[in-house]
Amino acid sequence: MIWSKNETLSREELEKIQFERLIDTVNTVYEKVPYYRDKMIEAGIKPSDIKSLKDLQKLPFTTKQDMRDTYPFGLFAVDKDELVRIHASSGTTGKPTVVGYTKRDLDTWTECVSRIACMGGAEKSDVSQICFGYGMFTGALGLHYGLENIGSAIVPSSTGNSEKQIMYMKDFETTLLVATPSYALRLAEVASSMGVDIKKELKVKKAVLGSELMTDAMREEIHKVWGDDVLVTSNYGMSELMGPGVSGECEYLDGMHINEDFFIPEIIDPKTGEVLPIGEKGELVITCIFKEALPLIRYRTKDITRLFYEKCKCGRTFCRMENLSGRSDDMLKIRGVNVFPSQIEEVILGVSELGPHYEIVVTREGYTDKLEIRVELKEMTDEYKELERISKKVNSRLKTVLGLDAKISLVSPNTLQRFEGKAKRVKDLRGDK
Amino acid sequence: MLSKQISVFIENREGRLGEVLSVLRENGVNILSLSLADTSDYGLLRIIVDKPEEGSKALKEKGFSAKVSDVLIVEINHEVGALSHLMEKLAKAGVNIEYMYGLSLHGETASVIIKTKDYQKVQEIMKK
């Protein structure tokens, strides 16, 4: 089911809406946000210079650093008493980034998430269990309101206490699971250790996964444990932009449809800032064109993807972004080679003797970077040469993909850390980076 | 005599062997023989126990990688040259031994545990 008529607008109709909303947004930030006005003056741009959608390129970028510099409310375009909600992202370094919502913003958010949930198969009859941490993080409440809006029954089980999660899932007959891909795998492990037969005793048929990127290999792994008949979709968003609801996969699983009537996407070269031609891979930049409290202009997401505008079989006309290849933040530079953890994950998940959990450790000895991959042994053998064969297989596949030699450390099952929120699988122990 | 052996994967981490042993103890599984060789990163613990299936199940439940496989227990005389004599016989018959370790002494005889794919050959040789 397609939730909103807007999702099938013709490009012409859509661009008309986008342009009107963009003009409104640019006027608003110029008037109400001194930080933006100063930046625009510095760049020699007035709102009246924006005469077409293409002129968006003239506007300066916004970065996470801008949000930190104006902490907490410096980029807000409304008075504080217009706010009805405040969220913050957990900044691991420095100040968190704060986001605010007016009443209309919450409605917009709910609308966006309802659309994405529909793409993931959500229906009124679903029992949706939300295994995202509730609190300052936008993920849980975003999905919560979006799914409730569809009429689905919400089980706000949050994260933690995985055994109880499985009990709810069984007793409430949960049909739709919201989690990170790695927590979906963790829950399956817990269910098995409790003796629960997932495919027979649980009724989960839809997995709406987000908050970390999901490689194809990860999706396959999820199918293996949850069942081939489960619709596993990923969706994308970030708290700065609104939370979840920026884009999501439809049942054809070929890229995530961006809610283009609310967000204008661009792809830039992360080094030069130049807008790249359609279809090229680069950093995703998003302009929020229908937000009141925090209308970000050309926000640099640091996520690497590409956009495509071909019509989708589902009937939606919104463009799609490819499943993320990684974040420019997550990219490791090892011995001069750019490495995305997702590339390593693809290799590990392709080796049947290994489990899906892994850890990437980067150290430096003298002037040389060392890459170590710790991974759990799933299929036991009683021969050393077999263990060596497995290590060598991983090593040579990594070499093909990355061009790097890695030390493969096999460890026992269930010994690597499990994650309920975003998985943190990289340990970069080099002093400088 | 064909017997069951449990192999357990142990990464080189302090206390890991102790954890395996205590799982077996808690489940009343008695160890008859043990062999542990290791590389710099991990080791394979091979044990002959009185209740291999129970032992393996208990270990797996505790999150260890464990596997039950077939090995041969061959009894030889407890005297100089007995093992060497056995090896010569097996080599002559073209038996390929993957690994072996000792079991125990019972007065006049001793036993060795042999892992090979040529079980039948060995058993035939021993009957002679």
Ligand SMILES: [Zn+2]
């Ligand atoms: Zn579609």
